[in-house]
Amino acid sequence: MRVLLTGGTGFIGVPLTESLLARGYDVIVLSRQTLTDRPGCRFISSLDRVPVTEELDAVINLAGASLAARRWSESYKGEIVSSRMDITRQLLALMVRLSCPPKVLLSASAIGYYGHHDDEQLTESSPATPGFAQKLCSNWETLALTAQSLGVRVCLLRLGVVLDGGGGALEEMAKSFRFGVASWLGSGSQWLSWVHREDVIRAIGFLLTRDDLQGPFNITAPEPATAWEFARALKAHHRTFIQAGVPASIARLLLGEMAPELLLNGQRVLPAQLQRSGFEFNYPTTPSALAAIYGTPTTTLTNSSSE
Numbered sequence: 677m678r679v680l681l682t683g684g685t686g687f688i689g690v691p692l693t694e695s696l697l698a699r700g701y702d703v704i705v706l707s708r709q710t711l712t713d714r715p716g717c718r719f720i721s722s723l724d725r726v727p728v729t730e731e732l733d734a735v736i737n738l739a740g741a742s743l744a745a746r747r748w749s750e751s752y753k754g755e756i757v758s759s760r761m762d763i764t765r766q767l768l769a770l771m772v773r774l775s776c777p778p779k780v781l782l783s784a785s786a787i788g789y790y791g792h793h794d795d796e797q798l799t800e801s802s803p804a805t806p807g808f809a810q811k812l813c814s815n816w817e818t819l820a821l822t823a824q825s826l827g828v829r830v831c832l833l834r835l836g837v838v839l840d841g842g843g844g845a846l847e848e849m850a851k852s853f854r855f856g857v858a859s860w861l862g863s864g865s866q867w868l869s870w871v872h873r874e875d876v877i878r879a880i881g882f883l884l885t886r887d888d889l890q891g892p893f894n895i896t897a898p899e900p901a902t903a904w905e906f907a908r909a910l911k912a913h914h915r916t917f918i919q920a921g922v923p924a925s926i927a928r929l930l931l932g933e934m935a936p937e938l939l940l941n942g943q944r945v946l947p948a949q950l951q952r953s954g955f956e957f958n959y960p961t962t963p964s965a966l967a968a969i970y971g972t973p974t975t976t977l978t979n980s981s982s983e
């Protein structure tokens with residue numbers, strides 16, 4: 677199988693590339709960086725380098741400027757949007773140009789698609805509430821779905837907060853814990869729908885080969901946690917001396933619009949379509965995922981919030 681991958685140098689893309697190569701697939705990575713080819717993996721800087729006769733089986737579209745890297749100024753919001761829409765448009769133009777379009781497009785999206793919800797459980801058919809991330813995901817998905825008109829099977833990857841060691845959201849979330857402070861943002865009652873990176877890679881591999889599947893897929897662990905429950909599970913892996921919630925007003929002051937959109941208003945998302953299709957998560961619960969990342973907990977969990 678030959679796969680064209682965008683975002684192949686990122687937090688998900690790097691281990692995904694390894695996993696595709698281990699399956700014996702050929703991988704072509706579109707990247708802005710100058711990188712050296714290696715057996716099975718070729719880097720290209722422009723899709724114009726792909727000849728019309730190229731036989732691609734799949735396209736996986738993960739590229740985009742990080743939503744959490746910087747405060748959301750109007751210009752950075754523009755970059756977040758254009759970095760995703762422009763590459764997706766270029767991929768669609770390539771699919772039109774190829775003599776034989778790929779069989780499948782797996783296009784990243786996020787659970788931000790659903791907007792702000794309180795306690796209700798969200799599946800792929802749940803309605804969305806308006807917001808910046810919601811509009812971004814919705815427009816990005818709509819654009820990706822236009823590949824269906826070329827006969828391409830399209831799967832939309834509605835990713836939760838992807839966790840693993842060595843970067844990503846967990847590095848930021850665990851920062852205060854490393855200094856002995858167990859912390860969470862706001863009330864702590866907001867839902868955090870997370871997923872272990874290994875399960876993301878496995879879910880992508882699953883969707884790649886299941887010709888009968890298409891449409892949106894929540895890629896989140898089956899058991900989301902509240903921010904407070906998550907902090908408690910994280911605390912078990914750190915030597916902390918105090919615990920404190922960071923007031924929502926401070927988070928808003930420090931992070932601006934990003935705070936309510938990404939951190940203070942959660943979503944309780946369930947991977948209904950993946951589970952219905954027979955996908956099994958290796959890490960369904962927060963303690964199981966954190967134990968895989970950090971090893972055995974250093975302290976035992978109790979049920980008290982005042983421990």
Ligand SMILES: NC(=O)c1ccc[n+]([C@@H]2O[C@H](COP(=O)([O-])OP(=O)(O)OC[C@H]3O[C@@H](n4cnc5c(N)ncnc54)[C@H](OP(=O)(O)O)[C@@H]3O)[C@@H](O)[C@H]2O)c1
Binds near residue numbers: 682708740844
């Ligand atoms: N990680 C998560 O928790 C999470 C959660 C929900 C959704 N997602 C979505 O899943 C996708 C992959 O996530 P990730 O964590 O692997 O992302 P990442 O580590 O930030 O990597 C994304 C890749 O996109 C490319 N990129 C970055 N800025 C760009 C720009 N301004 N213009 C064009 N390309 C740019 C980079 O590739 P090159 O430098 O090689 O060009 C980078 O390696 C993203 O679209 C993200 O929004 C991720």
